[in-house]
Structures are given as C-alpha cells and as structure tokens.
Amino acid sequence: MHVTMDIDKTRRPKEEFFKAAHLNDTNSMKALLMSEDFDPCIRGDLEETILHTALFNGNKEIAEFILDRIPALIDEPITSDKYRGETPMHIAVLKQDMEMVKELLNRGADVITSRATGSCFVPGEDCQCYYGEFVLSFAACIGNEEIVRTLIKHNAPLDARDSLGNTVLHLLVLQEEASHAYSMYDLIMSLMTEKQQPSLDCITNNDGYTPLKLAVAEGQMEMFNHLLEKQKKPYWRMGTVSYCTYDLTSIDTWEDQKSVLDIITKSKDTKVHKFIDTKPVKELVEQKWISFANKYFFMWMVSYSLYIMIFTVASLHRPLKPVPYGVFGLHVVKIQKTLAESYQTKEDYVRLVGELITVVGALIILISELIFLSKIGLKNYLANTSNGGPYPLLLICYSLLIIAAVVMRLLSEDEEAFPMSFALIIGWCNTIYFARGFKTLGKFSILIQKILFGDLMHWCSLVFICIIGFTFAFYILFVTLDLTDYPYFRNFAMTLRTTFELMMGLLDIPLPYDKPTPSNVFVIYILYMLFVYLLLLNLLIAMMDDSYWRIIPEAELLWKVQFAAVILLLEQRVPAFLKVRSGIPGSSLGFDDDKWVEEILPETEGDTSAPIQRHYNVKWNRVRKNLGKIIKMKESAESTIL
Template sequence: MHCIMDMNETRCTPSRRCQGRIQPGSEFFKAAHSNDTSSMKTLLMSEDFDPYVRGDLEETILHSALFSGSNGIVKFILDRIPSLINEPMTSEMYKGETPMHVAVLKQDLDMVKELLNRGADLFNSRATGSCFVPGDDCQCYYGEFVLSFAACIGNEEIVRTLIQHNAPLDAQDSLGNTVLHILVLQEEKSQTYSMYDLITSLMTEKQQPNLEEITNKDGYTPLKLAVAEGHLEMFNYLVQKQKKMYWTMGTISYCTYDLTNIDTWGDQKSVLDIITNSRSSEVHKFIDAKPVKELVQQKWISFAYKYFLMWMVSYSLYITVFTISSLYRPLKPVPPGQFGEYVVKVQKTLSESYQTKEDYLRLLGELVTVIGAVIILISEMTHLCKIGPKGYFGHTSIGGPFPLLMICYSLLIFTAVIMRLCADDGEAVPISFALIIGWCNTIYFARGFKTFGKFSILIQKLIFGDFMHWCCLVFICIMGFTFAFYILFHTLDLTDYPYFSDFSMTLRTTFELMMGLLDIPLSYDRPTPTNIYIAYVMYMLFVYLLLLNLLIAMMDDTYWRLVPETDLLWKVQFAAVILLLEQRVPAFLKVRSGVPGALLGFDDDKWYIGVEEILPESEEQTSANVQISKNMKWDRVRKNLSRIIRLKDSAESTRLFFAFMKMSGQSFLTDSRDDGVVLSGKMEQDGFMVFGV
C-alpha cells in the first residue's frame, strides 16, 4: 500500500542524487557546485546569463548550491534573487521539492533557520514528485511537507525550529496523511517514538487530541493506520501513550485504556473492524493486543453470548421445522407402471395438498421455512451491499463460504415454492439440496466454541486449498481413463459388461474404482482383451495409489502447517461474530462496552476499559508480595477495591477504603493532591499500597 523507506536510508540524500547532474555549459551550476563565490557574483551581475536557468533535474541554482553545501553561495543567491527561495523543482521525479526540503534532507540546521528568516513557505511547499509519493518510482515517502520530511529524517532541532515557526501540524498530503501518519509508516521505530513524543509534546492540549483524530483518505487515524499496516509495536506504543493508571496496589495495577478508534460503537472503521476484515496474518495478531483482547471479552460477556445462543437455538429449531415439513411433503400413490417401474408416489396438486388438519399443520411449518428464507436473503444481501462482493465471498474471518451457502439456500427454497405452486414433480430436487446446505450451515455456529471453531477453520482451509486443487487434477485423469474404458468396451457385448454399458455408467464405474469401492467388474468366465487389464493397472497405479496418497500427504502437511495459526484465526472469527451480532441486534438491546470517563474522574466524554496488569518486580519484592497476599486474602482485596472503583461518590469510596484498610489491620496516611487523594498503607512486611481516587 505504501512505499516506506528507513530513516537511515540514503537513497534520497541530495548530495548523492545530484553528483554528476550539472547541466553542461552552465556557468551558474559550475560555480554553485564548486562554491566559487567570486564567479557566482560575476555571473549574477552580468546581463548575459539567466539566473532562473534550470539543470537536468529542473533544479534552480539555489537547489544546486544547497545540494553541494555551498552555504556562502546560498546566502549570496538569496540576497541577489530572493524569489528563488520557494521555487520548486519541476521534473516529474522531484516535482515540488523546494530549497527548504533540500536543507531538511541535508539536516543543515543553519540553512533551515536562514531560509525561515528569509520567508520560506512551510504551508504550500509540497514534494509531489514520483520519488516522494507511493508508487513504482518511490524512494522515500516522507509526506510531501517540510515538517514531515524533518520528522522522518529524525533531526529534533530542525523539528523544533519548524514548529516554532508555525509549521502546520495538521497539513495532509495527497493521501490525506499528516506528520503523525507518516511517522507510523516508518520502519525505524525507536527513532519514530522519540519524534512522535517530541511533536506531541510541542502541541497545545487542544491540538493533540484533534491532530491524533485526523483521518486520511482511507479513513485511518494514526492508531488505525498502525493496525492496517500490521505495525504491532507502533500500536502498543500509541495505546500506552493513552493509558491512564487508575490505582496500584503492590505489583498489581488497574489501568484504563481509551476505547476511541478501537471500539466499534459509532465508528464504522474501528480497530476491531480493521482486524476482522483483514486477510493479513500480521493484522490478525492485534486481536491479542491490549486492550483489544479485553474489549472482545467484555463484549462477549456483556451481551454477545446471549444473542449468539439465541441465534444458534433459533436456527436449529428453524432447520428442524424445515426438515419435518420436507419429510411430510404431500405425496400420493400412483397405479403401478404409470410413471415407470420404480415410481410409486408423485407430488399432489396444490388443491390436494392442503385439506386435512395435518396438511395445515405442515403448511404452518412451510410458512415458517419461507419466512425464514426471506429474512436470511434480505439480511445477507444487505450485508453484501455494505461490504462489497470482494469482502463478502470467501472471507474466512467474516463468514467464509457460509454467507454464499445461505444465499443459495434461500434461492432453493424459493424455487421449491414456485414448483409447489406449479405442481411440478421436480420439487424434491431443490428441497433435498436446501436440506444439505441448511444442515451444513450449522457448522457456522462452531465459531462460538474454541475447540469446534478450530476444526471448522481447518476443514475450510483443507477443502478450499489442497482438496480443490487435487479435484481438478483427478477430474482430468478420470475423464481420460473413462473415455479409454468406454472405447475399449465399445466393441464388446455390453450385456456381459453392464457397468460399461454407456458413457455415464462408465464414468460412475471409473469413479468407484478410484475410491476403492469396487473391483473391476469383469466376467471371468469369458475372455477379456488384454488391453483392458493393462489400462486398469495403469489407472489403479496412477489415480488410486499415486493421486489418492498424494492428497493424504498434502492434507497432512497443510494440517500441521495450519495448526499454529488456527488459534489466532479462531479469535478473529470469534470477534467477527461479535461485531456481526452488534450490527444486527436492535439498538435498544445493545450494551456499550467500557466505562464513561466521567465515572472515572476524567474530564472528557470518552469511554474507557479497565485492565488489571502485573508490574515487573525484583526477586526480593516477589517474596515480600507473596507474604502480603497470604495475609490479606487477595481475592477479598480485589473484590472490595472493585466495589470502591464503581462508586460515583468519592467521599463514600474514601470512607469505605478507610474501613477496609482498618479491617485489614493496616495503618495509613493521607496526602491531598490536586489530582485526588493518595492513600498509602504501611504493612508489617514494609510493603506499600497506593490507591488514587
């Protein structure tokens, strides 16, 4: 998606780029390149030379002087021709690159300050050449603007200087990316973290949340972009920046994470949506990251599991009703031989089908079946229109083959209804296939159970991977040998060889031979041509022994290769089911996950989720804390602290906390601070507890 270059990469270094690029015959460029101040003065004061001449890369003499590090020439050119300060290069590859871009790339702080003092434009200067934008010729995607160039280079002093001169922090390039988006895309993470911290520290309190919520053209904030690109370390870094410590007790801490951009509530392209809609295994790994993992668990516990069980039970009852209605479909006996030797019953006419009480009871089941098929079709078509055919069909996380199966099921039910109205005897065909699809679709609900869900994933992967490829190869081989057997038996008396009487019977016999269900059906009391035995041996060696065992080996290899991935894939599918329920459950039945910031004492309208974490500790601390946990009945401590946290009245929570500490036999001190009350409990083992209200 993006062409990204390491910050330490030197492919775009201006000095490398322009060596040997001086325009032949141009005295201006020779003087700029050689730092010949006297020659440059003479040329600029002469009337025979054009100071706006451009080189091979469509650069000006100011660009050339900056490339060569000729600072004296640069200042002299700016004194004589100040209009060149914002003049960009015009070649297709380096279009839009201004002298300020060059100074930043060379990390020349003095020249950056000089250009700024002389009025260099930081708002409209954009490097939009093919070298700087994602594409085949991209060498360094640094975000087009001067500030994002400086941030990607990693020079803190230049970044500070640019921001002090009001460089636009919210400027978006042609892809809609701000400087924070560009930093997320960089590979050198340690340097990226320091630059991200620097830029956010230089913002005002009002700027920071607004800047981090800006979306690019793909609808991604910096946090979402980290997920979409599969940068787990960057995601963890951004999430940790937003984390707030609510209380600590020994090595146990209770942290709150901001759910903005992560939760799907009111966000059609949240982190959870990106994870479940992605096909990348790197993106799927985010399902185990904090606080995504905890959010999925809370969504399941708070509302999803109830509706999932209701959905599963209702579908099971529905398919049972359909099955019973199909088993008792209206048939009537016919006189022997009227429709053939083997047909003893035919479909009743529409008027004959609904006469008795049993018929009307069956009609009720049939109406339930049809109404269910209509609901399924409308639901699936709505979902198809929403996410598009590409994301709908074959997407394992969202549904795999099951959505397509359900559409086919609905269409088969409608076909059966039309045949019933027309009194068509072929009604049994769509009903039978609808029963197969309907019952197979119950495998979808295995996603709600870890063990069965993993098996479902393996079955899908094996069927749509190795098995489909193997079937294509076997089909070719079977067709070839079927024609061969048909020709060999065509000259014989087929009454003695009924299994090869026609092409369709020969094809069936060949398939049974391939599966090992049948020996070659020959009459051993009559002579059989030797060529038939030779063809049979070749067929069994190649198809039965080689190809069948090849399939077993391929599936075995695929199975052991996929086993490590099934746990992760199941978690993604599990999350996808929760999001699907969240979309389809009526709004008044939904429960928002997390806790409002107001209840936690935060002055914002965001929602947070609490995560209990274990802090790192030394061996001495470990032994002390083990003793503390024994004396204090740790489960009781957590229960009471959780109760205190949920209280809205801080005075009441403080009173309960003092009572709890007194009951535990602890002495405590209070310390009033601007951000709340800090309570420190002194224990007999010299351990400390801190609780922030």
C-alpha cells in the same frame, strides 16, 4: 559592418553551471552567475535548478550566493515526474543541514504549502521514500528534533494532509525504525497547542484511519502499545498496583464502524490478528460477550437448530402417493402428490405449519443477508473466514433452494426433492458456523474452512482435468465395441461416472472377463490408476497433512478473531435497544471529557496466555465498589482535618 548572432549561442551551456555546482567550484559558479549571459531559468536533466544541486552537494557558500543573485529560486520546485515538487527546503531537511534550514527560513522559504508529489515520494513502484510530501513530515521522518522544533516555530502546519490524507503523525506510525518514531511522536504532541492536541491524533486519512488505527492496520504492535500508553489514565493507585482506564473512542465499534476491532476482524494479516490479545482489546471483547453477545448467540444457535430440525421433519414427511408398479419406471413406487392432494388430513396441516415456518425463515434469512450485503458491499461480505467466510453465501443459496422447492410444490412438479435435498445439506452444514462460540470446536471449523477452500479446491481442479482426459480416452476405445457387453461405457456421461468411481476406488474396472477386451484398455486403466488413484490421492493427503501442521499453531489466534467477529456481527444485527454499550462514561470517574473508557484490572506479571475470565464484570464491579468506599473515606477524613 554589422555582425548578427543567435542569442542562444551567446548563453553559457548549462553543463558549466551544474558542473560547478557538483564540484563545489565556488569561484567558477560565482563567475558564471556574474556573467551577462546567465539564464536564471536554467534546468538540469531532472528539471532541477542550480540551487537544488548546490544544496544537494552541501555547498552553503554557493547556495547563499545563488539566493543573493536569484532569490526567486528559494521556493522553486523540481518539475520532473520523479521528483516533482521537491523544493530547496526539502533537500536541506533531507541533508539535515540545520544551518541551511535556518538560512532558508530567514529568507522566507515556504514551509506551509510546499509539497513533494513526485513518484519518488508517493507510494508506488518508483517510491524510494514516503515521507508525507510536506517539509515538516520530511523532518519528522528523518528524526531530527531540532529541525522539527524550528519548522513548527515557523508555523509549519501539524494538521497538513498529503495526497493519501496522512498527517505527520500517520507518517511516524509508518516508519520502520520505531526508536526515533516514539520520541518524535511525543515531541510533536508536546509542541501542540491546547486547541490542537485533542483533534490532531483524531484526524483520519483517506482510508478512514487515525494514527492509532493505522498502527493496527499496518501491524505495528509496538507503536500501538505506545499510543495506548499515551491515552491511558490512572484511575486509582496503591503502591505498585494501579487500576487504569483506556479510551475506547477508536477501539470500540459502538459509534465507529471502522474501529480497531473492525480492522482486526476484517484483516487477513496474521500480524494484525495478534492485536486481539492486547489491552484493552481483549478485555473489550470479553465485556461485549458477557454483557449481551453470549445470550443472543446461544438464542441464535438454538433457534437455528430448531428451525433446521423442523425443516428436516417436514421434508421427511413430504406428501407422496403410491403408484402402480412399472407405471413410472421399474424403480419408482411413489410420486409427489398434487397441490390439492397435499393438504387434506390433519397430519397434512401439521406438516403445513412446519413448511410455513421453513419458508418464512428462509425469506427472513434471504432478506436480512441481502440488506447486510448491500450495506457492506460484496467484497467485505465474502472477505475472509473471520467475517463469515462461506457461511453467508451458503445461507443465500439455502434460501434460494427453499424458494425453488416452494415454486415446484405450487406447480406440482415431481423434481421438488432435488432442491430440497441440497437445502438440507447446506442447512445442516451451516450449523458448523456456531462452532465459533466454542474454543475447541472453533479450531476444527477453521481447519475445515482452510483445507476445504484451499487444498481441496486446488486439488479438485487438477483432478477434474485428468478425469476428463482419461474419460475421452476410455470412450474412444469402447465406442468401436459392442456396448451391450460394456454397459458402464455405453455413452460419455456413463463413462465419466465410471471414471470417477474408479478414481475413488469404489469399483474395479467393470469388464466382462468371459469376453475378449482390447489390451489398450488395460494399458490406459493401469496408467489411470497409477497417476490419478495412487499419485493424486496421496498428494491430497500430503497437502492436507501439511496444511494441518501449518494452520494449527495459529488456529487459536484465528478462533479469537472469529469469536470477536461473531460479537461484532451480533452488535450490527441486534436492535439498538437490546444492546449494552461496553465500558463506562469517563465523566463518571471524574474525567473532564465525555469519552467512554474501559477499566482494566491488574494481571499477574507474565500471564499473557491466560484464558478469558468469565466473571470479569462481577470482579470489576466488586473492586469498583470497594475503591469507591476507600476514596469516600479518604475524602471525608481530609474534610474532617480541614
């Protein structure tokens, strides 16, 4: 007699294995592992192995017995979407179980390629801890120095990059607890070889950020200062006074279009804007302004002002000719001359010179803006108020209006004044952009932009809806009356204009009081004045007042960011042979590398809000010469003694 059995039924239920692991039941686990029906590929609800469960519960004896029995599980990762890639070594590091870390390493655990890429470990909605996927990054973010030393000793890669391109140094910058991040950063830098040290902190992630740049982009002021202190080199010291240099490699935009300065000026985060007042960023901006930007900015401002004046004068003297009264309407006494009639006298040719300057200037503006737009992309072109805000778009609109006016002039169209008038408005309003070069005016420019494109735009959207609704209401009431007695409501367009004027308080309701008017009209009028004229207008005033007091505390900081953005804009658009690089070569100061550095004069202690010094270069050149004399005297004295 033969008995047949299903093989699956002979195997132990997986619940028994994981129950023994959860309860740290060593005897039961050993018995289960020694049984003949044990399945080594058994997985839990999260697709974890029994080794993962044993390590998570801190049972070293069970974990070692599992490794002895099934050594292949040592690098077996969890396969569920949430915890995909997490190996036993990751769990041992997270538990800070040094003994188990050493045990796994002695048994040949992989610390080079193992990566935890589940949604729990990658930034996103399900992320619970972003520690960089690699085992070394986990250990560094946890802050266990002993484990970090051990992993590096066993060749854990320092330059390994996760799916976002971040190395272990990037991960330390992102940690909220800065206390252990500083010491861990210094520890890793001290454990690097001479070949690794110059390049590791220069590795960029997928966003193009080095650890220093990432600290700026994330608003980590303390970490930024800490990293700068690591790069700072003393140039000369006398007692408590020292003159230091800062590496400009990642800070200056000369050879790096994604530098610290660029990040600060393009960000919308106030925390990032605060970096504009830090060393050596503040001094670098000042050097750029003094060395080349100031003169080109004022040349740009003066030339644009003259250009707009020429355009205005040419517009005021555009070619017109008188016409007989009543030919083109009762109110038209002059019309546009034809193209042949426009250029006959000496005055016409003088005006032609101004018109040609206007057209050529508009074409230059349009071409340069389109080239710049294609270079940086539409998103960055219109990014925020720091990089230009509405002004670049206004320049393009201005150029297109000038081109439209030229086409109408060539076609002898009478409506040339329409695009010309809008071009005059935009052209003169764009002069507000140059307020950025002046501290007091720059603050008002910021307020105008914030209120205009914030409160006013939202308020206008609400008012437009209300006006449309009341316009239809008025039109329906008057359409049944004799409209010759009510000319201000004779059609929908005229009714819309009248409603708008009523909202602005420019007129009273235009009704003939000698003729009867339906009472419904007065009811709608009273409701309209209460809701739109009183409520919404006062709401706008309250919103603008609130915005003023909200913006004014940070207006100076925003102005400094805009000031820096103007300098960078000039640096991008001025030809290379006209620009001067900020800082000096490190080799000229006796350093071994070829990096450019920024020299910082000592400041009065606590003087963090001092205004920008306008004689910065002059003072530093004088100090440098004196220091050079002192150093030469010292060297000559030492050589004489020897």
